Amino acid sequence: NAGVTQTPKFQVLKTGQSMTLQCAQDMNHNSMYWYRQDPGMGLRLIYYSASEGTTDKGEVPNGYNVSRLNKREFSLRLESAAPSQTSVYFCASSERQHYGYTFGSGTRLTVV
């Protein structure tokens, strides 16, 4: 049982390049989330998907787009990467109700 799988684990982009971060969960969870974590900071919510077919903005959505491809997969796209988007990105999933979130191991993105 893999839980939440994120790919890639590391990525270096040049300013202006685009890329998609992939996230998949195998726990049949309804809700999925994307967070970013800057050095020495707590996690900030970028986008979330409460259920398949829905997506909503979090605290810091600017510069990002998301797609809930199916119940298992939730991708995060950077259309034109900027140095300010250098961060560690975490994907998480949860049941609709109040049990805990399961997080992936993160994608470390550097934009130069």
Added chain:
Amino acid sequence: DAKTTQPTSMDCAEGRAANLPCNHSTISGNEYVYWYRQIHSQGPQYIIHGLKNNETNEMASLIITEDRKSSTLILPHATLRDTAVYYCIVRDPLQGKLIFGQGTELSVKP
């Protein structure tokens, strides 16, 4: 979602109980208290949650005051592997997202 206040850092001796406090004076009646931890460079890990009553699981105990304005996470016998940042979060599970604050950096020392 209600905001929380936690100490920035704490130390604990290995084998002793670690008591991590959290203030959430504006918590509303339908908001739960959640605790997560993040070991360096890893994704956060769910620890425990509660509404009114004290809760215990294999990882920790959660003590919530009667007025629900504060809570304490207790790690009964801290080990070096418990060194992490601990996040206290209040959230309405039916409406609110999980919003992280700064957390408490717990250092367990030999």
